[in-house]
Amino acid sequence: MTCKEKILSEDYIDLINYFILPQGRVEGNDDVFCYIPVNERFLSIYYSRAVLPPLEVSSYYYRYIPRLYGLMQPFAPEALDRNFDIQPLVKSGITLIQREPLSLTGRDVVLGFVDTGIDYRNPVFRRADGSTRILAIWDQSVQTGTPPDGYFYGSEYTREQINEALQAEDPLELVPSVDEIGHGTAMASAAAGSALNGGLDFLGAAPDADIVVVKLKQAKQFLRDYYMTPDDVPAYETNDIMLGIKYISSYRIPFEKPSVICLGVGSSFGEHSGSSSLSQYISSVGSEINQAVIVAAGNEGNSAHHFSGHIDAGQSIRVEMMVSENTRGFLLELWGRIPDFYSVTVRSPGGEIVPPVSGRLGQSVQYTFVYEKTKVLLDYQTIESESGNEVAVMRFEAPSTGLWTVIITREGGDGPGNVDMWLPLRQFVDGRVEFLQPTPETTITAPGFAQPPITVSAYNSRNNSFYINSGQGFSSEGGIKPDIAAPGVDISIVSGTVQGKAVVGTSTGTSLSAALAAGAAAQFMQWAVVEHNSPYVGGVAVRNYFLRGAARDSSYSYPNRQWGYGRLDMEGVFNWIAGLPAQ
Structure with missing residues (x-):
């Protein structure tokens, strides 16, 4: 083969x-x-x-098994054929610096998206002469074209090919790349949409940026089966995302064409400290000169899918979960801090109990209940190699409806005694599973805890209220995340094309707040690198400029778990650079 x-x-x-x-x-x-x-x-x-061997944590290193990543909202535009609303861009100070004297529109900056693709035919991604603003599309799901050099799969479409397709009667015959879901198109339009009708009909944060897109292929079935993810839910794997980031990064030309990479996918699994493979990789990419990575904080803050607790030495706690009818199965991860070590007992709604399984054994134990059809696999890794902490992966197959109890006993160790448990992304469970006493903090999705990438939570710019579903910080080890909040409620996006015209809709979620922040980062990269005002900047510098210029309210202390260091404010950034007082 x-x-x-x-x-x-x-x-x-x-x-x-x-x-x-x-x-x-x-x-x-x-x-x-x-x-x-x-x-x-x-x-x-x-x-x-x-x-x-079979795919189990005890048979592999935890870090070797790819995670499944989902979209940061099950995407459907909440309103179609709406008038464009510029208010979130104004609130963020983006439109002010688009105008003279700064005139920052993302010119000669590469804005990259690793997501569901892009509707390249839409006028919002074209110049006034009708040519495309897209430098390239790597569609991992289409195998009929030529892959990028060294990547072996998918099809790469260059700007020249896209322009040729746009002149054809049926563009899809030449460039058969489509965004069936619309999530990537929405993000790209909010971040980099062209000014239609002088910006009255539509305007993105960086309307002159060059665009590079990776359309992720769907994850393999073996991973969907392992995570018990519903077949009709979009799911993407670590490998494809990492390679997509690498592909976009290749378009960066130091001191000439900087790049900003925007991620609107996430996972609720992992230790939530930035230690995962993807987090480590984007930390490396985001540390390079003239490059920044922007990450959505996720929409798991109100999902009741995180539990955090403290266990005194030799004591136990009981963690209860309610499982709804018709739930095919789910994974549950338990993380404990070294040097503590734990044992786990599971009690079914019918009262049957899995005998205590000690983490010190580092093994896999499967238990089949007598009076219920459920199978529970407790899969331990005593020392997870990325974080050094203990992880137990519990796999519930055909769980009975009702109240499940996980009993965690601290067997030993003189550490902090803190444990965390995370359930999958809400859309990755085909029923409903929730902790009865959830913890809304530390719900930012991976890779949002990576440093120095900029992690963005969402708020409603019309009343300055925090978006209730937005992921919250801090990291499991106290790291400051999110970095900043940006508008993410009722954001104008392009939701389709009718008779060659862009259809404007609205959508909500942290992928939109990340998109606006990515467009703002492209504006800043134009000023710093393209216009040679600070040519050595990278992701660390962009983050720190954003934090210095952020809008902050006296009623909050900063940084905090919801707002990070404050609200995105590009006017504030340049006022700080100019030495002007904060507004």
């Missing part, structure tokens, strides 16, 4: 590997595996399932 066939085949498992390949290996060519380097540390590797 070719490497492309291995990447696409369900007979091959996708893993994230850290090891250095033996000398003499030919890239992408082996009987049982092939790989694509991500950077000097990570490999996206595709290995024959025939020679590997």
Whole structure:
């Protein structure tokens, strides 16, 4: 089989590997595996399932198993054919710096999106002469074209090909890349939509930025089965996201064409400290000169999918979950801090109990109930290699309806005694599973705890209220996230095309707040790099300028778990640079 066939085949498992390949290996060519380097540390590797054990944490390192990432809202425009509302851009100070004397519109900055694709035919992504503003699309889901060099799968479409397609009677015959979901198109329009009718009909934050798009392919079925994710819910895997970021990053030209990469996908699993593979990778990318990464904080703040508790030495706590009817199954992760170690007992709604399983054994234990059809797999890794902490992955298959109880006992250790538990993204459960006593804090989705990428929560810019579903900080180890809040409620987006005209709708969620912040970052990169005012800036500098200029209310203390260091305010950023007093 070719490497492309291995990447696409369900007979091959996708893993994230850290090891250095033996000398003499030919890239992408082996009987049982092939790989694509991500950077000097990570490999996206595709290995024959025939020679590997079942997918369990105890059989693999936790870090090797790709996570599933979902969209930061189950996307559907909340209103179609609406008038464009510029208020969120005005509130963020974005329109002020678009105008003279600064005239910052993202010119010569690459704005990249790793998401559901883009409707390249829409006029909001075209120049006044009708040509495209898109430099390239890598559509991982289309296998009929030529992949980017070194990536083996998907189809790459260049600006020249897109322009040729736009002149054709049926553009999709030449460039068959579409955004069936609309999430990526919405984000790109909010961040980088062209000024239609002088900005009266539509305007993005960075209307002159160059655009690069990666359309993620759907995750393989073996991963969906492992996470028990509903088949009709969009789900994307770590490998494809990391490679998409690498692809966009390749368009950065230091001191000439900086780049801003925007992520509107997330996962609720992991330790929530920035230690995951994807978090580490975007930390590296976001630290490079002339490059910044913007991440949505996620919409899990009100989902009741996080529990945090403290256990005294030798004591136990009971954590209760309500499971609705017709729930096919779900994963639950438990994280404990070193040097403490724990045991876990599970009690079903009918009163049957899984005997205590100790984390010190680092093993997998499966239990089938006698009077219920449920199977529970407790899968331990005593020392998770990325964070060093203890993790237990509990897999509930065909769970009975009712109240489930997880009893956690602190067996030993003189650490803090703090434990955290996370359920999947809300849309990744085909029923309803909730903690009865949830903790809304530390609900920012991965990779939102990475440093120095800028993590953005959402608020309603019309009344300055925090968006109730937005993910909240801080990290599980006290790291300051989110960095900043941006408008994310009823944001004008492009929701489609009718007879060649853009249809404007509205949508809500942190992917939109991240998109506005990404457009603002493109404006700043134009001023700093393209116009040579501060040519050495990278993600750290962009973040710190944003924090210094953020709008803050006297009624809050900063940083805080919802607002970070305050509200996005580009006027405030440039007032700070100019030495003017805060407004």
